[in-house]
Amino acid sequence: MIIVGNSMTKLIVANWKMNGSISKVQHDINTYLTSKVTNQSNVIIALPNVFLAEAAKIITDSNASMSLSSQDVSQFDGFGAYTGEISATMLKDLNVQYTIIGHSERRLHLGEETITLAKKITHAINNQIKPIFCIGEPINLRENGVYNEFLLDQLECLKLVSCEIKDIIIAYEPIWSIGSGLVPSVKEVESAMLLVHKFMQNNFPHVKIATLYGGSVSSKNATEILNIPSVGGVLVGGASLKVDEFTIICGSC
Ligand code: PGA
DSSP, X not given: OOOBTTBXXXXXXXXXXXXXOHXXXXXXXXXXXXXXXXXXXXXXXXXXXXXXXXXXXXXXXXXXXXXXXXXXXXXXXXXXXXXXXXXXHHHHHTTOOEEEEOOHHHHXXXXXXXXXXXXXXXXXXXXXXXXXXXXXXOHHXXXXXXXXHHHHHHHGGGGGOSSOOOEEEEEEOOGGGTTXXXXXXXXXXXXXXXXXXXXXXXXXXXXXEEEEEESSOOTTTHHHHHTXXXXXXXXXXXXXXXXXXXXXXXXXX
């Protein structure tokens, strides 16, 4: 059973990736604020860092319910001589409540490894920012049928976190599904969710978790995915850049 806060609310996370502009942020967030479907605390917008301050200002000024996420956080906390880095302390200062950590694109293009990701999770938690920790297998492992071991290995990262984990979001995003239009079957999604829940039950029985599915989520498949009881929400990439499409997804649970 997925418990998010005190309710069964499912999380809808928009991952804009390296897209957008100040005017798009102003337009899209202001549009979302006018709708009961999207102006909800379970609707989380993960923006590029340069847009977070603008979005935070719009949300705070209008006393809105939507939540903000970064797409990454530094492995270093506080302040210091780490050119180009953005710390969890700085994100907290902006009222950013969530951060994506370990997205497959960062693992692939920026070489992010387990120990780095564990530090990021630690700093996020220490700054009351909820990590959205991403795991997911590449296509060759899926085809060879050995992806469960790979996913469990990625989850081992949580054992290296050097603070108490009370509350975490784990997003299962098969790499072959991201941006491809290919979506695993309901059974396959359920099986990955079960794997994550079992790992957490065995290793972190007292941690409150929500498990998300991510990868080619669209207005067409959102209802089916969000109806899977073990799915606690969705992480939406491409479809989150279109206001109408994302609004339908938000209304699908
Ligand atoms: P997608 O991306 O929805 O465009 O497949 C999902 C993600 O990478 O988070």
